[in-house]
Amino acid sequence: MADVARVDLSLNDCRAVAGYAALCAHSVLPVFEQLHPNDQRLHDAIEAAQLFAGGAKRTKLLRDRAWSALRAAREAADHGEIAASEAARAAVAAAGAAYLHPLATATQVKHILGSAAHAVRAIELTRPSNAGLHLTMLIGLATLQVAEILRRYPAAPLKGGRVGELVREIDAALR
Numbered sequence: 001m002a003d004v005a006r007v008d009l010s011l012n013d014c015r016a017v018a019g020y021a022a023l024c025a026h027s028v029l030p031v032f033e034q035l036h037p038n039d040q041r042l043h044d045a046i047e048a049a050q051l052f053a054g055g056a057k058r059t060k061l062l063r064d065r066a067w068s069a070l071r072a073a074r075e076a077a078d079h080g081e082i083a084a085s086e087a088a089r090a091a092v093a094a095a096g097a098a099y100l101h102p103l104a105t106a107t108q109v110k111h112i113l114g115s116a117a118h119a120v121r122a123i124e125l126t127r128p129s130n131a132g133l134h135l136t137m138l139i140g141l142a143t144l145q146v147a148e149i150l151r152r153y154p155a156a157p158l159k160g161g162r163v164g165e166l167v168r169e170i171d172a173a174l175r
Contacts, residue, residue: 007152009102011058016145019053021097021115022046023141025090027134028122032076032087042091045069049094058098066095083125086163090118109156110167112149113174116142117166124162135166139173147174 025046032042045065052058073088093114100111110117116138124131156171157164 005104006102007104009100009149009152013145013149014058014098014100015053015055016143017100017112017149018049018094018097020142020146021090021094021112022049022053024115024119024138025049025087025094027138028087028090028119031122031126032072032084032091035076035081035084036072039072041065041068041072042088045091045095049097052098062095062098066092069095083122086118086122086125089163090115090122093118104153106154106157108153109150109171110160110164112146112153113156113167113170114163116170117163120166120170121163135169139170142174150174 025042029042029046032039045068048062048065052062069088069091073085073092076082076085076088093111097111097115101108119138120131120135123134150171155175156168158168160167
């Protein structure tokens, strides 16, 4: 990784990305909670991202809550609850957004837009006719700062299945 160029990235930039990711994940929290009303793992991960975005320190709590939400995603997928799993992955991405790296690699774009892409995928699976509107709404939630941060990185990579396609679509819309 010594050869990889670096981008200018401040802690406030990471806070802006985490705030955006938390909004995206929160938009599909009901997809998960409909099946798991007493499971707080996604809520906790989103809350941790929101706290960080609001000025809290980047601590182990973010990682712990991201891992917890990832377990929820895997459990949902194991039970065939793919939309709920995608909603959980949006929460994972929100908590993980605090750890965006200043490496000029295309894979970092998913750290910026992963929550949005997983959120749209969750809607595609539950209410396909609303997916386009949801995508437009999440693109509209991105602040100018988030779009400017995104432009510091190369375009999203050409991989990742349907979620990868959504990352690229959101990426193109925000650049």
